[in-house]
Amino acid sequence: MSVVFVAASKLPTPFAEFTMHGFLDEATGKEHVVLSLGDVGDGQPVLGRVHSECLTGDALFSLRCDCGFQLEAALRAIADEGRGVLLYLRQEGRGIGLLNKIRAYELQDGGADTVEANERLGFPADMREYGICLPMLAHLGIRELKLMTNNPRKVKALEGFGIPVTERKPLKTGLNPHNRKYLATKAGKLGHMLGSLHQDEVEQP
Ligand SMILES: Nc1nc2c(ncn2[C@@H]2O[C@H](COP(=O)(O)OP(=O)(O)OP(=O)(O)O)[C@@H](O)[C@H]2O)c(=O)[nH]1
Ligand SMILES: [Zn+2]
Numbered sequence: 001m002s003v004v005f006v007a008a009s010k011l012p013t014p015f016a017e018f019t020m021h022g023f024l025d026e027a028t029g030k031e032h033v034v035l036s037l038g039d040v041g042d043g044q045p046v047l048g049r050v051h052s053e054c055l056t057g058d059a060l061f062s063l064r065c066d067c068g069f070q071l072e073a074a075l076r077a078i079a080d081e082g083r084g085v086l087l088y089l090r091q092e093g094r095g096i097g098l099l100n101k102i103r104a105y106e107l108q109d110g111g112a113d114t115v116e117a118n119e120r121l122g123f124p125a126d127m128r129e130y131g132i133c134l135p136m137l138a139h140l141g142i143r144e145l146k147l148m149t150n151n152p153r154k155v156k157a158l159e160g161f162g163i164p165v166t167e168r169k170p171l172k173t174g175l176n177p178h179n180r181k182y183l184a185t186k187a188g189k190l191g192h193m194l195g196s197l198h199q200d201e202v203e204q205p
């Protein structure tokens with residue numbers, strides 16, 4: 001596997017003081033980050049979030065999606081549990097990159113939905129690759145995840161790479177008038193389990 005550990009440091013945040021682990025994917029040059037809290041290498045399932053980069057939602061307060069809200073909710077949940085892990089994967093725009101995502105948003109401003117926009121640009125709806133999680137989790141001694149996600153394809157993909165997901169924890173947050181259509185498309189075309197937004201129940205995968 002081409003993902004190698006580079007360095008670790010403390011990362012104090014408003015939620016907790018995490019340990020930040022930096023990794024380099026030597027095949028793509030992408031730099032990934034994992035935040036961990038507590039003893040995650042004890043062999044017990046770990047509360048986890050596998051979050052793909054969304055510059056607009058995570059850093060620029062965009063209301064077009066739910067990413068920033070999910071990121072914050074996940075970090076808060078890990079802090080509340082006192083133990084957990086967040087993998088921040090540099091797969092912007094479901095893998096098409098930031099500038100192509102802006103192109104896709106332009107098409108969405110003209111009426112296309114998030115899937116149609118990707119397809120019009122010649123991309124599949126979702127180009128992400130989750131195999132890169134494996135060496136990062138192995139480095140931290142994590143064998144099983146209690147995964148915070150609404151995306152059943154993410155659960156399937158991780159399990160396909162040999163990472164058991166013992167529990168799926170919904171992460172329904174951030175619904176607003178600007179992302180209502182986007183979230184409806186995710187549920188309708190991408191299979192996201194968003195049945196009742198703003199509900200925080202625990203479901204089996
Ligand atoms: N191509 C494209 N990517 C988008 C759009 N809106 C958000 N994204 C990207 O979608 C990704 C969202 O990733 P995640 O937060 O892991 O979420 P998810 O796979 O939708 O599922 P959850 O785990 O339920 O949040 C990020 O990479 C965003 O940049 C869009 O309209 N078009
Ligand atoms: Zn987003």
